[in-house]
Amino acid sequence: MEITRRGRFAVAGSGCPKPNDCDVSGFFPSTKSIAEFSSGREPNPGDKVIYVTGAFDLFHVGHLKFLEKAMKEGDYLLVGIHTDPVANKYKGENYPIMNLHERVLTVLSIRYVDEVLIGAPYNVTEEIMNFYNVHLVVHGSTPIELNPDGSDPFAVRSSLWVHHQVELCIMATSVVQPYCSYGVGQRKIISVTVKWTLFV
Numbered sequence: 001m002e003i004t005r006r007g008r009f010a011v012a013g014s015g016c017p018k019p020n021d022c023d024v025s026g027f028f029p030s031t032k033s034i035a036e037f038s039s040g041r042e043p044n045p046g047d048k049v050i051y052v053t054g055a056f057d058l059f060h061v062g063h064l065k066f067l068e069k070a071m072k073e074g075d076y077l078l079v080g081i082h083t084d085p086v087a088n089k090y091k092g093e094n095y096p097i098m099n100l101h102e103r104v105l106t107v108l109s110i111r112y113v114d115e116v117l118i119g120a121p122y123n124v125t126e127e128i129m130n131f132y133n134v135h136l137v138v139h140g141s142t143p144i145e146l147n148p149d150g151s152d153p154f155a156v157r158s159s160l161w162v163h164h165q166v167e168l169c170i171m172a173t174s175v176v177q178p179y180c181s182y183g184v185g186q187r188k189i190i191s192v193t194v195k196w197t198l199f200v
Contacts, residue, residue, distance in 0.1 A: 029101040029104075029105075033105070034104065034105065034108065037105050037108035037109050038108050038115075038116075039113070039114055039115075041076075041114050041115075043075070043076040043114070043133070044075070044076075047074070047075035047076045048073075048074035048075045048076070048135045048136065049074060049075070049076045049078060049132055049133050049134050049135050049136075050070050050071065050073050050074040050075075050076065050077050050078065050134070050135070050136050050137075050138055051078045051079075051080065051124070051128065051129070051132065051134040051136070051137050051138070052066070052067070052070050052077070052078075052079050052080070052137070052138050052139070052140075053079070053080035053081075053082070053117075053120050053122075053124060053137075053139075054079075054080075054081070054082065054140070055081070055082050055087035055091060055095070055096050055103065056079070056081055056103050056106065056107050057087065057091070057095060057096035057097055057098050057103060058096075058097050058098060059098075059103070059106045059107070062140075064110065066140045067079070067107075067110055067112045067113060068112050069138075070112070070138040071112040071113075073136055073138055074135060074136055076114045076115075077112055077113050077114050077115075078114065078115045078116075078117060078132055078134065079107050079113050079115070079116050079117065080116075080117040080120025080121075080124075080128070081100065081103055081104055081107060081116055081117065081118060081119070081120055082119070082120055082121075082122060083100055083119045084096055084099055084100050086121075086122050089122075090122070090145035100118065100119065104116055104118050115132075117132075122147070122153050123147065123151075123153040123154075123155075123156075124137055124153060124154050124155075124156050125156060126156050129156060137154060139154060
C-alpha cells in the first residue's frame, strides 16, 4: 500500500481510485498525536473523579456545555468514548459520522477533560468504577438506550457511586438533520433525472 502525506497526517493511497475510497477518513492515529491532545494530568489523592460516557459524535456546543457541567461536579473528568460499532447500535444507521479516533482527539482537546477511556464499554462496569476510583457518573438528558435484555447500562450503583443527570439541550441529530434532509431531496431529484444511478 502506498502512503502519501497530506498536512501532518499520513493517508493511504495516492488518490481516490474508487469514489467510495474518498469517504473514509485518512487519519492514522498514533500515540504521539493522542499525547499532543492530552493534558497528561493525573488525579490527585482526594480528587473527586467524574465519569461520563458516550459517542460524542459531531462534537457541538451541547457536548461542550455538558462536559463543563460534569466537570463542575468534581475535580477530575474521565470521558469514556464508545467504539464505532457500539455507537452504531444505539445511534442507528450511518452513525457515528466521525470514527473513534477522530472523536477521541476532539474530546481530548476540550479543556474540561482530563482523561479519555478509548473504546469504553456501553455498560458502566464496577471494574471501571474501581480502577479509576470514580465517585460520580454523570449522564446528559438524552434518553438512555437500554440493553437488548432490557437492563440499564448505568445499573452499577452503590452507596459510594451516584448516577446524576444534567440537562443537555442540543443533540447531534439537530446538527445532522438539515444535512440529511438536504441529501434526501437531492437523491430524489437525481434519481428522477438519472434513473440508472443507484443510491445506497
